Amino acid sequence: MFFHKIIVSIIFALAILVPFNASASGEWLSGDSLAIDTLNLGEVQITASTVKREGMKESYMVTKAMREGTHEASELLARLNGIHYNYASKEVKYLGSNNIVILVDSVPKDASYIKRLSPKRFDRIDVISNPTGKYAGYDAVINFHTRPTYQGYEFSAYTQQAITPGDNNGKGKHYRKSNNGVDFTFTKEKLTFSVAPSFTYGNNNTSSEYIKDFPLNGWKEYTRAREKSDPSNRLRQSQFANNFWTDYRINDNHSLSFSWYIGVNSSRTRERQNIVMENTMTGLTTDVDYSSDNRTRSYLENNFGLYYRGTAKGWNVNVSASYTTVAFNTLSSVIRSDGYSLNDPRHTNMGYLWTGADVERGLCDRWVIGASDYVACIDRKQTRLHTDTKLSDNSVIDNNFYVYAGFYPSDRLSAMVYAGSRVYHNSTGAVSKTDVMPRVTAHLTYRPSSKFMTRLSYYYFPSLPSIDNIADYGYYTDSLIYQSGNPELSGPRVNQVDLLLNFFNSLNIQAKYRRGANDIYNIAGAGYRDDAAFVHNKYENGTSDTWKFSIDYNQKIAKCIDVSVSANVMGVRAEYNGMQNRKWLPEGSLMLSYYNPRYEFRAVAGYELTRELTVEPQTVSHGMTDGFSLYVEKYLCKGNLSLNLMYFPPLHITDGEIKRRFVSPAMNSMYRSNNQFRSNNMLWIGATIHLNGGNRVNKVNLNKYTLN
Numbered sequence: 001m002f003f004h005k006i007i008v009s010i011i012f013a014l015a016i017l018v019p020f021n022a023s024a025s026g027e028w029l030s031g032d033s034l035a036i037d038t039l040n041l042g043e044v045q046i047t048a049s050t051v052k053r054e055g056m057k058e059s060y061m062v063t064k065a066m067r068e069g070t071h072e073a074s075e076l077l078a079r080l081n082g083i084h085y086n087y088a089s090k091e092v093k094y095l096g097s098n099n100i101v102i103l104v105d106s107v108p109k110d111a112s113y114i115k116r117l118s119p120k121r122f123d124r125i126d127v128i129s130n131p132t133g134k135y136a137g138y139d140a141v142i143n144f145h146t147r148p149t150y151q152g153y154e155f156s157a158y159t160q161q162a163i164t165p166g167d168n169n170g171k172g173k174h175y176r177k178s179n180n181g182v183d184f185t186f187t188k189e190k191l192t193f194s195v196a197p198s199f200t201y202g203n204n205n206t207s208s209e210y211i212k213d214f215p216l217n218g219w220k221e222y223t224r225a226r227e228k229s230d231p232s233n234r235l236r237q238s239q240f241a242n243n244f245w246t247d248y249r250i251n252d253n254h255s256l257s258f259s260w261y262i263g264v265n266s267s268r269t270r271e272r273q274n275i276v277m278e279n280t281m282t283g284l285t286t287d288v289d290y291s292s293d294n295r296t297r298s299y300l301e302n303n304f305g306l307y308y309r310g311t312a313k314g315w316n317v318n319v320s321a322s323y324t325t326v327a328f329n330t331l332s333s334v335i336r337s338d339g340y341s342l343n344d345p346r347h348t349n350m351g352y353l354w355t356g357a358d359v360e361r362g363l364c365d366r367w368v369i370g371a372s373d374y375v376a377c378i379d380r381k382q383t384r385l386h387t388d389t390k391l392s393d394n395s396v397i398d399n400n401f402y403v404y405a406g407f408y409p410s411d412r413l414s415a416m417v418y419a420g421s422r423v424y425h426n427s428t429g430a431v432s433k434t435d436v437m438p439r440v441t442a443h444l445t446y447r448p449s450s451k452f453m454t455r456l457s458y459y460y461f462p463s464l465p466s467i468d469n470i471a472d473y474g475y476y477t478d479s480l481i482y483q484s485g486n487p488e489l490s491g492p493r494v495n496q497v498d499l500l501l502n503f504f505n506s507l508n509i510q511a512k513y514r515r516g517a518n519d520i521y522n523i524a525g526a527g528y529r530d531d532a533a534f535v536h537n538k539y540e541n542g543t544s545d546t547w548k549f550s551i552d553y554n555q556k557i558a559k560c561i562d563v564s565v566s567a568n569v570m571g572v573r574a575e576y577n578g579m580q581n582r583k584w585l586p587e588g589s590l591m592l593s594y595y596n597p598r599y600e601f602r603a604v605a606g607y608e609l610t611r612e613l614t615v616e617p618q619t620v621s622h623g624m625t626d627g628f629s630l631y632v633e634k635y636l637c638k639g640n641l642s643l644n645l646m647y648f649p650p651l652h653i654t655d656g657e658i659k660r661r662f663v664s665p666a667m668n669s670m671y672r673s674n675n676q677f678r679s680n681n682m683l684w685i686g687a688t689i690h691l692n693g694g695n696r697v698n699k700v701n702l703n704k705y706t707l708n
Contacts (some may be wrong), residue, residue: 006028044512050164055368055406055416056443067119070205071639071690073144074115080127080503083142083337084554084564087593087604088631088646090115094129094140095500095508096550096566101135102145106318107257108375110243113183113196116156118692121187123147130442130457130498132402132418133358133372134320137463145387148252150187152694157182160686167229168678170205176682177202192247201238205231208673214480216526216533216666221288224274229676232273239265254310259322261303269294273642275664277338289337292590314361329385340479345385353377356400372420375399380467397425398464402439416443422462424491429472437462453502460496465489465520467657469539477537481667482527486539490518508556516544521576521616524664535666542576542617562593576617583622585611600635612658623658625676627651642688650680 052059058068058081064077077092078085084093089110094100102111124145129486131141162177169176209232211222226232228419241263248592249255275288305322327349334342356374363369377394383389402420418441425434440460447453474484494513518541527536550568557563567588574581589608595601606629614621633644656676662669 002429007195027151053414055408055445055448056130056415058345058663060127062119062122062124069595070119071635071642072115072116073119073122076119076125077142078554078564079556080125081502081556082129082590083127083507083550084552084566084591085565086591087602087633088606088629088644089275090119093509093566094127096552097139099138100142100657101138103141105247105255105257106143106309107247107259107432109194109245109259109307110196111623112181112198113194113243116158116183116187116688116690117144117688118154120692121150121154130441130443130459132404133318134354134356135373136400136461137145142363142607146187146192149535151189151607153184153186155182155184156688158686158688160480160684162682162684163577164678164682165258165683167684168680170231170234171229173203173205177204190249191208192245194245195241197242199238199240202236204235204237206233206235206673206675206678208233208671210671212667212669213280214533214535214667217480218279219480220278220280222278223273224276226274229392232271234270235267236269237265239263241265245561250310253312255308257307259303259304259305259307261301263301263568264297265296265299267296275336286338288487291336292334293332295331297329299326301326304500308516316358316360316686318358318416319356324350324352324354326352327351331385334478336479339689342476342478344475346391347383347385348380350378350380352379354435366408369409371401371403373399373401382471391473393429394467394470395427395465396467399423400439401520404441412447414443414445416441418442422641424462424464426470426487428470428485428487431472433487435462435491437491437493451504455498455500456601457500458496459494459498459500462491462493464491465539469520480533481537483522483537484620489520489539490541492519492541493517506553508550508552510548510550510552512546512548512550514544515548516546518542519544519574521574521618523576524618524662524666526666533666535664540576542574544575544615545573547571560595560597562591562595564589564591564593566590570611570613572613572615574617581615581617581620583613583620584617585613585622585624587611587624592690600639602631603634604631605629606631609654614660618664619660619662621658621660621671623656624654625652625656625658626654628677640690642690643688644684644688646684648679648682649679652676 001443050061050063060080062076066076070076073089074085074092075087077083082095084096091098092100092102102107102114103109104114124143126143126145128141128143129139131138135141148388160179163174164176165174174551178201180200181196183194184194185194205553207226207228209223209225211220213220218463223435241261245257247255247257251554256453270501271292273290275290277288279659301324303322305320308317308319330346330348332342332344334340349691354374354376358370358372358373360368360370376396380394382391384391400420400422404416404418406414406416407415416675418439420439422437422439423434424437429675438460439462441458443455443457445453445455454547469485470489471485472487472489474482477483497513500508500509520539521542522537523540525536527534531565548570550566553563553565567586569584569586587609589606591604591606593602607626609624609626612621612623612625627648629646629648631644631646633642635642655674657674660671665706
């Protein structure tokens with residue numbers, strides 16, 4: 001009942017705000033505006049549109065007014081339609097989704113690095129919803145375009161430290177997380193050079209409780225409750241990474257880029273539980289101390305990328321290739337005081353080659369045609385550490401090809417159709433399998449005026465099982481639980497329909513329906529060995545239905561105040577071999593941001609309601625957590641230094657409890673966790689230094705009015 005009131009309140013607030021903003025003239029043009037700026041300069045008149053639309057792409061001109069009050073490139077995104085930018089966390093969402101990719105000049109770079117760049121560097125931002133080609137599967141691509149006349153350097157150094165007072169993160173574990181890094185970018189005429197090393201550390205502790213019933217074995221086990229200051233699960237992670245990019249603009253029609261990423265990291269997850277084992281036949285109980293230790297060591301990743309963008313005989317061409325090597329050791333162990341132990345050390349080595357091209361051109365001002373072909377070759381080997389015993393040897397070839405055409409009979413109506421195929425070949429041990437799967441996407445957009453737009457989209461697309469899903473070996477994860485892969489798995493196939501309504505360039509209402517076939521679930525059944533029964537988990541194909549209804553609102557409601565509202569409700573149904581589950585849950589967020597340009601001070605108040613929802617044929621995991629946040633940021637030294645503080649007060653509306661129910665012939669279980677309180681009174685303390693110089697762009701002076 002409470003959440004009904006929240007949703008009704010949000011809709012009522014929007015009903016008041018939208019008409020007000022629809023007629024008000026802001027200090028800058030709101031994101032999805034078709035408005036025309038007209039400047040009267042004596043006898044000279046200049047007319048320019050700030051937004052250009054072409055199929056699924058919207059291009060926003062970065063004007064001087066749009067840059068006003070911004071210090072980082074990411075802040076420009078808060079002014080675009082459908083994009084929600086959190087000034088505190090720097091998180092970017094498109095229509096409520098964080099499944100997006102951010103580029104610079106069509107080249108993938110570290111997203112946090114892009115967000116820190118100077119807004120003066122860019123003259124245009126493209127937002128492509130539901131992209132195809134190499135970014136198929138993302139909800140949006142955001143592409144920042146560098147001004148062709150930009151020259152200069154930029155340097156940033158940042159640090160963020162998270163501290164949890166008290167024992168919320170475990171007794172004596174006040175230091176929660178640390179993000180640190182520097183980046184340097186230099187642009188001289190046609191050449192841009194960038195380097196960005198970083199180091200992160202995290203110490204995140206949680207607790208969980210469970211009850212497991214093994215009807216085939218006559219056993220039941222459950223955990224004893226622990227003190228909040230003594231968490232049962234402890235995660236520690238550290239990572240050092242360095243990104244290097246270089247871009248060379250050969251001329252106005254051709255450019256090349258090279259990237260190199262190297263990452264070294266380690267992680268350790270430990271679980272400690274006090275378990276009670278109960279014999280359901282005799283009623284006798286035994287206390288057991290349980291501990292598990294999962295470590296990743298010697299993790300080294302190298303990624304090399306080469307990119308070409310250009311035009312040839314009217315065709316836009318984008319060619320890219322990357323090669324990744326990953327090697328690491330995993331050491332997993334389980335020790336129980338009842339005599340059971342498990343030791344599973346492995347070495348994993350993987351090579352990943354990915355390459356392909358996109359081509360596109362316009363025809364007769366009303367048509368656009370294009371084609372895309374990308375292939376990925378993956379080779380992964382796993383061996384037993386120290387003995388070199390081979391556990392698995394997988395090779396995958398995945399080719400995606402499609403052609404597309406777009407038709408724009410008028411400025412109000414457009415249609416896009418994509419058709420192609422996916423060829424997937426997997427070899428796992430003695431099993432080899434090839435699938436050929438069609439792909440179809442269609443979009444129909446109608447915009448009768450600048451204040452309303454509707455888009456209907458349809459997708460049919462296949463995806464792939466992970467290499468772990470199709471591994472041809474099995475292993476015990478506990479004394480009574482055995483996990484195995486399934487080389488016979490088919491890849492999931494999805495039919496999806498989306499309807500989007502946009503009002504006043506700031507309010508989006510969306511409905512989605514997804515039908516999944518061959519979805520992959522970990523199904524528990526009965527296994528027997530040496531006259532003993534155990535739980536045999538194996539990956540199988542099932543079906544699912546997903547519904548989602550959402551509302552998003554993003555607008556400047558006053559000269560210095562931005563408001564962002566997002567709310568949605570999602571339902572999921574999953575089925576396998578007659579077993580099925582279903583569940584609905586809401587989610588939402590609210591953010592108010594105030595910025596004072598005179599004192600260069602920002603304050604942000606936020607609230608976020610987050611759902612946990614996993615629905616499988618044998619499992620339902622659900623719950624809601626929420627939290628308030630207060631954020632302040634002050635710029636000093638003419639904007640070159642920023643100091644910020646974020647505080648999470650101990651205020652909650654939901655109970656924060658996450659429950660998971662699992663029902664199968666071999667095991668029934670109930671998991672419960674509540675870690676919402678662990679962020680109470682947490683502090684994020686940060687500082688960033690921005691330095692730049694030598695900025696130069698061509699300017700046009702008309703009657704003393706400067707356009708830049």
